[in-house]
Amino acid sequence: MRASPSIWLIMLALLGTHMAGMGAFLTVPVLAPAIAAETGLSASLAGIHTALVYAGALFSGPVTQGLLLRHGGVRVCQGALVVVAAGIALAAIGHPVALLFSALLAGLGHGPITPAGSHLLAPRTPPRIRSLVFGLKQCGVPAGAMMVAAVAPILAIHHGWRAAVLAMAAFSLLLALALQPLRAALDTDRAGPGAGALRPWQDAKSSLSILRDDARIRALTFAASSYGIAQFCFGSFFVVWQVQVMGAGLEQAGLMLALAQGSGVAGRIAWALIADRIGAAPVLLALGLAIGGACGLLALAGPGWPSLIIAVVAVAMGASAVGWNGVMLSEVARVAPAGRVGAATAALGFVFAGVMIVAPTLFSALVLTTGGFALGFALCGLAGLAGAAALARLRFARPAP
Secondary structure (H helix, E strand, O other): OOOOOOHHHHHHHHHHHHHHHOHHHHHHHHOHHHHHHHHOOOHHHHHHHHHHHHHHHHHHHHHHHHHHHHHOHHHHHHHHHHHHHHHHHHHHHOOHHHHHHHHHHHHHHHOOHHHHHHHHHHHHOOHHHHHHHHHHHHOHHHHHHHHHHHHHHHHHHHHOHHHHHHHHHHHHHHHHHHOHHHHHHHHHHOOOOOOOOOOHHHHHHHHHHHHHHOHHHHHHHHHHHHHHHHHHHHHHHHHHHHHHHHOOOHHHHHHHHHHHHHHHHHHHHHHHHHHHHHOHHHHHHHHHHHHHHHHHHHHHOOOOOOHHHHHHHHHHHHHHHOOOHHHHHHHHHHHOOOOOHHHHHHHHHHHHHHHHHHHHHHHHHHHHHHOOOHHHHHHHHHHHHHHHHHHHOOOOOOOOO
């Protein structure tokens, strides 16, 4: 019988999966100024792209449990990355219709990634390091965003934005191939070709029923969705805001977003270590308050602010609005009923995707109607505070020593 890889190797593989998956969300928004210059579309429509990606994830996430039963977590991750790559590559056509379907297809691919990762990690992770392992795995999200934010604009400047799009698609395909050696050892829990087949509606209902039955999962889902509003509006609009409001160049703006995402990587590790010692609830509550404060500073910022101050605000946003995910998902894995970690994570992802369809679209509408970004960032801060308030009402037991 093939020996199982170490938990750290599994975590690294999933970290890479999340890195590649972030191309679905940020490739087009980061390149929005360059795409807009050629197509005539408004760069502020980047929020519509984010919403469409989540619309795709809204459909694929809830059916992931059935896919996991039939194919296993590694194969689901591989298939997801191939679909993400196809979606990203479609954007290279440049036509508005192609950009629309690019976002939807990339979202369909992205939906199963997080539930599949939780499915692989939860039964193999010792409770005493649960937050750390999940936090390190989720570092792939800001690390992937940092890579896209730093590399895509440079490729666009030197080789054109289409080359940058295709490079991000190729990275997803490479990661799908890199997962193959793990499949035989990790997908031994799949039930076979007949399991989970042709039951998408039943799979979705089964996953979503956990929100009705478990108050803890409901509270965590609400908080995650609230924090996600700040996270993804920040990721979608920070580059455009710097270019249009602060007068920064595209390359400089991309590097500033990369700095923010880098602080998100550090934050996810630091918050996970703290959560493993004192529990996830107080950490998540504090992060919601920090999101409110950092978004408030973005709402107040203007052209006269020094670049150093903007960098400090970017780091604060990265550490809070980008740094919460690992602790949140580890807590979902801790409180989920036995055997339903994937379903609980998928249910959270379904609500999260629904909120993300509305929030970035609303942000785009606010920019177009008000001519500025201040109101949008202020509402992101209020969302973070609302998530913290929801967690403050719920008492969580401390992790077992």
